[in-house]
Amino acid sequence: MTDIRMDWTREEIAALFDLPFTELLFQAATAHRTYHRPDEVQLCTLLSIKTGGCPEDCGYCSQSVHADSGVEATKLMDVRAVLQSAAQAKDAGSQRFCMGAAWRNPKDRDMPAIVEIVKGVRDMGLETCMTLGMLTPKQADMLAAAGLDYYNHNIDSSPEYYERVISTRNFEERLDTLDHVRKSGINVCSGGIIGMGETREDRVGFVHTLSTLEQHPESVPVNALVPVKGTILGDMLADTPMAKIDDIEFVRTVAVARITMPKSMVRLSAGRESISASTQALCFMAGANSIFTGDKLLTAPNAGDDSDAALFDRLGLKALEGEEPLRQSRDGAESTMETAE
Numbered sequence: 567m568t569d570i571r572m573d574w575t576r577e578e579i580a581a582l583f584d585l586p587f588t589e590l591l592f593q594a595a596t597a598h599r600t601y602h603r604p605d606e607v608q609l610c611t612l613l614s615i616k617t618g619g620c621p622e623d624c625g626y627c628s629q630s631v632h633a634d635s636g637v638e639a640t641k642l643m644d645v646r647a648v649l650q651s652a653a654q655a656k657d658a659g660s661q662r663f664c665m666g667a668a669w670r671n672p673k674d675r676d677m678p679a680i681v682e683i684v685k686g687v688r689d690m691g692l693e694t695c696m697t698l699g700m701l702t703p704k705q706a707d708m709l710a711a712a713g714l715d716y717y718n719h720n721i722d723s724s725p726e727y728y729e730r731v732i733s734t735r736n737f738e739e740r741l742d743t744l745d746h747v748r749k750s751g752i753n754v755c756s757g758g759i760i761g762m763g764e765t766r767e768d769r770v771g772f773v774h775t776l777s778t779l780e781q782h783p784e785s786v787p788v789n790a791l792v793p794v795k796g797t798i799l800g801d802m803l804a805d806t807p808m809a810k811i812d813d814i815e816f817v818r819t820v821a822v823a824r825i826t827m828p829k830s831m832v833r834l835s836a837g838r839e840s841i842s843a844s845t846q847a848l849c850f851m852a853g854a855n856s857i858f859t860g861d862k863l864l865t866a867p868n869a870g871d872d873s874d875a876a877l878f879d880r881l882g883l884k885a886l887e888g889e890e891p892l893r894q895s896r897d898g899a900e901s902t903m904e905t906a907e
């Protein structure tokens with residue numbers, strides 16, 4: 567049995583990264599099989615419910631007002647339109663519907679519509695996840711009361727590298743929101759981006775931060791940077807050898823996340839369309855067990871349903887179906903979430 571540990575040291579995590587690749591994959595696959603079926607991958611759909619015009623300056627993001635990426639700002643989508651997209655995602659086989667709004671934080675006046683959206687999507691029997699920026703404890707409680715299953719708030723990178731990527735908020739504020747989410751009883755979704763010019767040591771620090779939280783995030787998205795022209799990082803990394811993360815290093819990061827947080831869902835997120843089928847297969851071997859489907863992720867391109875279906879066919883993988891996610895109760899104990907079906 568692979569233990570759930572929250573006392574990982576940076577040295578231990580660095581040693582995992584340093585393992586011979588074959589040994590690392592073996593350990594990751596062993597951890598994976600302890601808590602998950604290795605032939606099942608959860609399909610998620612991501613919808614941008616409010617695009618662009620974000621005052622934050624995240625160096626990788628095309629939706630920041632500080633980026634010159636041509637992404638136009640929109641208002642929060644109409645509730646009915648969101649529910650229509652969710653229904654289409656469900657029909658296309660998705661089990662989880664993630665919604666993102668390009669805000670520093672939601673305003674209190676936005677909350678009634680957000681609550682209505684959460685309830686409507688849950689009523690369809692889809693697992694719900696939202697990413698709306700920083701939350702107050704009260705807003706987290708409102709989302710919990712609406713039945714939100716997961717809240718996404720990525721730590722992005724190591725505490726040390728974070729300030730090189732974002733200047734409009736700090737790492738501690740990130741952790742504060744994660745704490746409000748945890749205390750509200752919503753499952754935590756938090757991961758980061760690989761290939762932003764960070765070092766191996768930063769990747770160690772990134773995994774260390776997540777795996778030593780009081781409780782591991784139930785969901786850990788691992789993104790590969792999609793360098794978008796007009797964004798700070800996109801322009802900085804364009805035409806440099808760092809513009810694309812080394813595939814093997816990406817798989818190593820997935821594997822180390824799997825070993826250190828064996829029970830969490832490890833999600834291949836943005837950047838997957840630029841990763842070869844063979845590398846994605848290695849990521850599944852290394853314990854990744856969720857992907858985002860469709861042609862688009864918020865504003866970035868994605869692999870697309872047809873190529874995913876073909877890949878699943880070649881690898882003999884199937885979509886995870888209808889398993890009830892574990893929900894954290896307010897005192898931290900796990901309980902099985904009621905389904906809306």
Ligand code: SF4
Pocket residue numbers: 620621622623624627628629630667668669670699
């Ligand atoms: S990543 Fe989120 S918070 Fe940062 S600029 Fe983009 S939309 Fe805003």
